[in-house]
Amino acid sequence: MSRPLRKKLIPMKRSTGDIIFSSLLLLPALIMTIVFIVVPIVDSVIKSFLDFRIKNIISGQPGEWNNFANYIRLFQSQKLMGAIIATFSFVIFVVILQFIFGMILALILNSNVKFARFIRSIMMTPWVVPTIISALIWMWMFQPQYGLIKYFVGLVSGGEITNFAMLNNPKTALLGIGIAALWKQIPLTTLLLLAGLQNVPDDMLEAATIDGAGKTRRFFDIVLPYLKSVIKIVISMAIIANFKQFPLIWTMTGGGPDNSTTTLAVLSYREAFVSNNLGSGAAVTTIWMLLMIVVILIYNKLLGATDID
């Protein structure tokens, strides 16, 4: 979403009036962002070094410095490593498949298929379904007694598998949540990639066809380079959204069974708001933020960063 700011200015003089006017306009949004986002983030990093629990809030006592006890405890238990592995598995699985299926659907919709406009609108429906409700929809699909998926698995396996319960099995639970995440996120990916595809100039494609370039050749040599900036944005949006995913996982499994779906989001929420240990939750989110920054830096490096300005 980084974009160059307008180069050409209104030919007003850069007078004091302009400075006052533009800062007055900017101020409300900046204050809101600083007060409700920047300050809380900094504050949560500070709290991660304190012994800070719900009882501190109730009694109004400030937290006490506890010599990295929150971090030490996290690193000593298996929970943190498990959550990091679960988070990365989830992000990698969903982002890759989301991109592949989004690209396939976008290419199909861009290829003179019948009713393309109509399909483009109805396929957006999962995107507007609230996350909690997406979770409920897929819980009903995966339901272990009456669920449709169980029925299909039974049919396909010729009646051999009769106890298929996606979300109750530690081996498949994260996969089940991944499917629900894909369901909700493929539409937006498709929409954005489709918009990018429609910006690829037709005459270039025609010229390449006349020169004898086949479909695959045209895709890799013309379409992909044109799409590069869109792809970069789509993938980084997907990485951030899935890294942050919480309500879907929390509703579908609550982190279980056997902690198999406890991602960093679930772990931090559980530490802070279920165990009421805000300091420990803040330690998890601090580690989580650091990991996210590292991932984004690596990602930008890999794709040849164009950055904020």
Place this chain on the structure above:
Amino acid sequence: MKNKIFSSLLKYIVLAVILAFLLFPIYWVLITSFKSNMEAYRYPPSFFPVAPTLDAYIKLFEVNNDFFVYYKNNFIVSGVTALITTILAIFSGYALSRFRFKWNKWAVALLLSSQIFPVVSRMISLYDLLGDINLINTMEGLILALIADMLPFTVLLMVSFFDAVPNAIEEAAFIDGATRGQILFTIVTPLVKPGMLAVGLYAFLATWDDYLHAATLIQTDTLRTLSAGVALRYLGELSYDWSLINTISIIGTVPMVALFFFFQKYMVKGLVAGAVKG
């Protein structure tokens, strides 16, 4: 020739499979909401309700009407948030699009980077900070936190809409003696109506989807919004009342689907402008 027919056939098959994946679950929940509990739990399942009934909807209205308190609250919270967000996004979007000062770069950097941080980390701290200023467990506090959550994306989106308006019009107005405020509110703002709609709708949809803010910042049941209310009231027990839940799913989704299809043109334009043209 044969090859062409084959590839075209393959294309339609892949299209059908992906569409089935995206749309069938919605159909499935919709028809289940019209089944009796007996039929919903039948195995093998029926793919069309044998005896369609409105029982689940009637029960939702008569017995579980706490749901409609959450529903109403969510309309208030999302509506107010969308309105204020749109106004603030117009202000800052215009400032960032038209005036180029050295701090603009920092403002944009601040907005962009604030989008990547996890909501839970903010909630841990807001839970404490909002308590200090007596805004915890109030709709006002929830709305303020949600506006801040919406601003980064919507401001940047608004910038792209203002960038598309040529500034010759403003130059002329300025020469005619209009003030900066008049130029913004009476001349430029009407030209970015599609942008305002895109931003407002996005904020409405996104806050309708909020769970974490409401679940942590609100404790009184009657102040809860949809996602938090449903999750905390109906999803607590081990066995769920599935016909109730399918009905809630449908009623909770319908306004969003209606909004989206009604204003599709603006939403799609906004989403694409926010991401693709940047």
